[in-house]
Amino acid sequence: MAQQTYECPKCHNHQYDSDQFQATGGTFAKLLDVQNKKFITISCTRCGFTELYRQNTTTGMNVLDFLIGG
Template identity: 40%
Template sequence: MSNKGCIKCGSRDAGQKEVAMTGTGLSKMLDLQHNKFVVVFCKNCGYSEFYNKQSSTASNVLDFFFGG
C-alpha cells in the first residue's frame, strides 16, 4: 500500500500557485517582491508547502509534496 499523498490527510488532490514576497530591509520598505515561490497545497485540508522557484521546476514540486 502506498502512503504517498498529503502528509496531513493522505489526499492526492493537490494544486499549485506561484507567489512573490518581499524580503527584509530595503526591499521590504520599497515593497520589492523578488522572492518567488511555488506553493503546493492540498485541496482537501489546505496543508501547503513553499518551494523556491529558482531551485524547483513545475514538473517536480508535486513529486516533492507527495514524497516521490
C-alpha cells in the same frame, strides 16, 4: 522524465492545487517595494495543508519587477 505522484502528508489525499506568490526580503527591498522572493505553493484539496517551495529569481527579473511596480 517520470511523473511524480502527490500524497498529502496529513490526510493522504492525492489531489492538489498549485499556485505561486512573491514576497519582499530585507529592508532595502521593502523600502523599494521589490518582491525578490518567489515561492510555489502546493495545497491539498481535501485538508488545505500547504507546502512552500522557493523559486530562484534572476537579477534581471528583480529589476523588471521594480521598474513596472511588480
